[in-house]
Amino acid sequence: MDEQARIMQALGGVSLAGHSVQGGMGLQPPHGHDGTDDGRKQDIGDILHQIMTITDQSLDEAQAKNRKHGLNCHRMKPALFSVLCEIKEKTGLSIRGSQEEDPPDPQLMRLDNMLLAEGVSGPEKGGGSAAAAAAAAASGGASDNSIEHSDYRSKLTQIRQIYHTELEKYEQVGACNEFTTHVMNLLREQSRTRPISPKEIERMVGIIHRKFSSIQMQLKQSTCEAVMILRSRFLDARRKRRNFSKQATEILNEYFYSHLSNPYPSEEAKEELAKKCSITVSQVSNWFGNKRIRYKKNIGKFQEEANLYAAKTAVTAAHAVAAAVQNSQTNSPTTPNSGFQMKDEEFQLDSAESKNTLLTNMFTGSSGSFNLPNSGDMFLSMQSLNGDSYQGAQVGVNVQSQVDTLRHVISQTAGYSEALGGNTMYSPNGLNANGGWHDAMTPSSVISPTEGPGSVHSDTSN
DNA sequence: CGCAATGATTGTTA
DNA sequence: TAACAATCATTGCG
Numbered sequence: 477m478d479e480q481a482r483i484m485q486a487l488g489g490v491s492l493a494g495h496s497v498q499g500g501m502g503l504q505p506p507h508g509h510d511g512t513d514d515g516r517k518q519d520i521g522d523i524l525h526q527i528m529t530i531t532d533q534s535l536d537e538a539q540a541k542n543r544k545h546g547l548n549c550h551r552m553k554p555a556l557f558s559v560l561c562e563i564k565e566k567t568g569l570s571i572r573g574s575q576e577e578d579p580p581d582p583q584l585m586r587l588d589n590m591l592l593a594e595g596v597s598g599p600e601k602g603g604g605s606a607a608a609a610a611a612a613a614a615s616g617g618a619s620d621n622s623i624e625h626s627d628y629r630s631k632l633t634q635i636r637q638i639y640h641t642e643l644e645k646y647e648q649v650g651a652c653n654e655f656t657t658h659v660m661n662l663l664r665e666q667s668r669t670r671p672i673s674p675k676e677i678e679r680m681v682g683i684i685h686r687k688f689s690s691i692q693m694q695l696k697q698s699t700c701e702a703v704m705i706l707r708s709r710f711l712d713a714r715r716k717r718r719n720f721s722k723q724a725t726e727i728l729n730e731y732f733y734s735h736l737s738n739p740y741p742s743e744e745a746k747e748e749l750a751k752k753c754s755i756t757v758s759q760v761s762n763w764f765g766n767k768r769i770r771y772k773k774n775i776g777k778f779q780e781e782a783n784l785y786a787a788k789t790a791v792t793a794a795h796a797v798a799a800a801v802q803n804s805q806t807n808s809p810t811t812p813n814s815g816f817q818m819k820d821e822e823f824q825l826d827s828a829e830s831k832n833t834l835l836t837n838m839f840t841g842s843s844g845s846f847n848l849p850n851s852g853d854m855f856l857s858m859q860s861l862n863g864d865s866y867q868g869a870q871v872g873v874n875v876q877s878q879v880d881t882l883r884h885v886i887s888q889t890a891g892y893s894e895a896l897g898g899n900t901m902y903s904p905n906g907l908n909a910n911g912g913w914h915d916a917m918t919p920s921s922v923i924s925p926t927e928g929p930g931s932v933h934s935d936t937s938n
Numbered sequence: 939c940g941c942a943a944t945g946a947t948t949g950t951t952a
Numbered sequence: 953t954a955a956c957a958a959t960c961a962t963t964g965c966g
Contacts, residue, residue: 717945717962725944740955761954762946769956770944 560671584689587696594703596636597696631706639699643692652688656681720763724753728763732771733785738913739768768913 591597645651663677720728731749732739741749746760753760771778 719944719963759945763944765955765957766945769958773957 557671561673561676564671565673565675581693584693584696587693587700590700591639591696591703594700595632596639596699596703632703635699635702635706639695642695646688646692646695652685655688656684659684720753720755720759724755727752728760728767729781729785730789732764732767733782734789736782739764740913 588597659680660677663672663680666672667677719725728749731741731745735741741760741764743757746757746764750757750760755763
């Protein structure tokens with residue numbers, strides 16, 4: 477087989493190249509014998525050469541030309557051709573009729589829509605990236621993680637470019653038309669020698685177009701797949717988890733610990749928190765879900781944090797109260813320990829970090845029991861020890877704890893240091909023995925931790 | 939690099 | 953259907 481192919485190729489080479497010796501040599505044995513043999517071989521090569529020349533050229537150009545000419549000039553030719561065409565048409569139609577219909581193709585439409593939505597097939601640059609950003613935002617991705625977005629966009633642009641360059645090849649202006657005209661020319665050429673009706677040419681063009689559009693569809697499909705993979709890789713929030721900003725965590729924690737008895741923010745509260753933290757509502761829900769479960773699992777671990785945030789809210793509240801007091805009663809100038817004077821610049825929420833730790837130390841320092849891995853029961857019993865100030869603590873414990881903190885802060889500010897018992901415990905007062913929170917006792921409609929402290933609880937601390 | 943923290947997802951439950 | 957519980961996957965720190 478191999479040998480034969482080589483021979484054929486060699487012969488072809490002879491015919492095409494005219495007088496290539498290669499062909500002759502190809503038939504020779506690998507190693508020539510003697511001079512006498514050589515002459516004979518040469519003759520054979522010549523003969524072969526002549527034969528090939530005759531078949532390929534002489535016959536084609538002379539003989540065939542004559543015949544063709546004869547046929548073309550035959551008076552019956554047009555009639556014969558038309559009849560043949562008609563027959564062909566009929567059989568062709570019956571054969572191809574089934575696959576003739578050209579549906580709108582919902583698949584293609586879907587792909588187009590998808591590509592448009594992903595910003596791949598849309599208008600250039602601006603629109604594309606905007607659409608990509610929109611798609612990214614719509615996919616549930618948190619928000620403005622510019623780094624991964626730019627990464628995503630650059631990858632998307634790559635896909636986009638490949639898609640467009642590929643598409644251009646097959647688009648109307650490109651190879652499709654070129655190929656079509658080529659085929660049409662070929663067919664027209666052939667129509668002189670064999671019966672080809674214009675309709676048939678038309679149909680052929682249709683077939684070509686369909687082929688090209690199917691290629692286009694494949695291109696679109698694979699582009700869609702690429703985009704999908706890209707999206708799943710880059711926009712899967714789980715893969716690209718980002719920690720919330722410190723501020724956001726602060727806000728969430730403040731809410732959590734100031735509503736510790738019932739840490740279930742309402743829908744509105746969630747929305748508000750989401751807005752404040754510039755995260756989504758579902759992220760807020762996630763956060764609270766995680767927080768609740770993790771807090772409950774290991775209360776001891778969170779105790780310090782609880783104290784810190786309780787103190788923080790207390791500071792905030794105290795600030796508000798102090799401001800109110802200062803505004804209403806301009807007397808009572810400087811209290812003995814003016815280090816905790818409620819000055820605006822000193823108790824600015826964010827810059828109060830050192831103050832907060834100070835307060836925390838104040839609270840935690842006096843009793844090491846804060847860091848005990850206590851259970852909810854423990855806290856409840858401790859709470860009961862406090863006596864009257866927690867009597868009937870059925871009302872929103874969150875508010876109460878806050879007020880309580882506030883009271884302590886104020887009393888300390890005023891120089892009273894008697895109240896540092898276990899009652900500054902910022903414990904899951906609402907946590908029942910089962911480890912679950914009580915039923916919502918306070919409507920968690922309050923969003924900011926600076927809820928009016930004075931209006932809630934009236935007790936007699938001093 | 940190991941590990942704890944943490945945001946998200948998934949499956950279950952009331 | 954929201955909350956819970958378990959788990960995954962990533963981040964960030966020592």
